[in-house]
Amino acid sequence: MNKLSVDHLLGIKSLNENDISLIFKTASHFKEVINRPIKKVPTLRDITIANLFFENSTRTKISFELAEKRLGADIINFSSSSSSVNKGESLIDTVNNILAMKVDMIVLRHPNPGSSLLLSQQTNSCIINAGDGAHEHPTQALLDSFSLYENLKDLNGKNILIVGDIIHSRVALSNIYALNLLGANVKLSCPLSLLPKDIEKLNVTIETDVVKALKWCDAVNVLRVQRERMLKSYFPDNREYSMLFGLDVNKLNKIKKDILILHPGPINRGVEITSDIVESNNSLILDQVENGVAIRMAIIYLLASKMNFQLTNNEII
Numbered sequence: 001m002n003k004l005s006v007d008h009l010l011g012i013k014s015l016n017e018n019d020i021s022l023i024f025k026t027a028s029h030f031k032e033v034i035n036r037p038i039k040k041v042p043t044l045r046d047i048t049i050a051n052l053f054f055e056n057s058t059r060t061k062i063s064f065e066l067a068e069k070r071l072g073a074d075i076i077n078f079s080s081s082s083s084s085v086n087k088g089e090s091l092i093d094t095v096n097n098i099l100a101m102k103v104d105m106i107v108l109r110h111p112n113p114g115s116s117l118l119l120s121q122q123t124n125s126c127i128i129n130a131g132d133g134a135h136e137h138p139t140q141a142l143l144d145s146f147s148l149y150e151n152l153k154d155l156n157g158k159n160i161l162i163v164g165d166i167i168h169s170r171v172a173l174s175n176i177y178a179l180n181l182l183g184a185n186v187k188l189s190c191p192l193s194l195l196p197k198d199i200e201k202l203n204v205t206i207e208t209d210v211v212k213a214l215k216w217c218d219a220v221n222v223l224r225v226q227r228e229r230m231l232k233s234y235f236p237d238n239r240e241y242s243m244l245f246g247l248d249v250n251k252l253n254k255i256k257k258d259i260l261i262l263h264p265g266p267i268n269r270g271v272e273i274t275s276d277i278v279e280s281n282n283s284l285i286l287d288q289v290e291n292g293v294a295i296r297m298a299i300i301y302l303l304a305s306k307m308n309f310q311l312t313n314n315e316i317i
């Protein structure tokens with residue numbers, strides 16, 4: 001199959017194994033393109049994409065913008081702080097007005113879970129979810145899994161640990177769906193106060209002893225403690241959190257083996273991970289960022305192909 005099964009990217013939950021394998025194959029081609037001296041192809045020359053960010057972002061916003069530019073698309077960047085949203089305009093009205101200006105595709109980051117789904121149902125556009133509240137962050141999970149796939153090859157049967165603030169994390173949920181589709185074994189480690197109710201139903205196991213969990217895994221994805229989403233206190237203080245769940249040399253020395261280290265960013269250095277681990281040889285953190293551009297190029301290209309756009313090159317060049 002060389003077409004995605006979906007018309008929007010709302011979450012990993014709506015993808016299948018073929019979709020992921022097509023996205024990885026396409027991203028590998030685009031990774032080669034963005035490492036050429038001329039990093040651009042004219043494939044999406046006739047497409048206009050609006051990046052709507054209602055929440056702060058560094059990596060995802062810049063990565064989408066670069067992916068779109070590398071594909072030759074026209075782009076519009078919208079930031080809620082300087083828009084008529086502040087005068088009370090609704091999300092749907094805002095998007096319909098942007099679409100009336102002949103925009104073809106919307107990339108949306110929004111604090112409300114389900115906002116991308118809502119736009120896909122209420123507007124006539126292709127929607128890419130760039131993170132909706134604590135629900136899903138599909139492109140992050142795809143770039144995380146792609147970075148693992150590049151290093152571990154087949155993820156089937158591999159042991160992947162996710163450590164940290166699971167309850168507030170859209171990255172965790174999207175990663176769990178993606179890793180399940182790829183056949184990996186997924187374990188979660190965090191204080192029980194940061195574990196969502198019934199999460200075991202998603203085919204994951206729980207281990208609160210983080211050293212034991214690290215001994216088990218081939219790779220660990222360390223999540224940021226999302227203080228901005230915490231309306232109450234989930235653990236006594238950062239010092240205690242780091243001592244019990246923070247990734248540091250002490251804990252890694254105890255496991256006596258090499259594991260791959262991922263973090264979606266932004267990083268709270270010294271809280272969930274120490275600087276020496278961020279910068280260690282086993283850290284894939286900047287590879288993840290590089291792969292983000294190729295993954296987002298692949299998603300945009302594959303969704304545009306489904307929209308029956310006359311792509312400048314049907315073959316990726």
Ligand code: CP
Binds near residue numbers: 061131140264
């Ligand atoms: N990983 C991630 O989504 O980072 P940003 O919030 O900076 O986009």
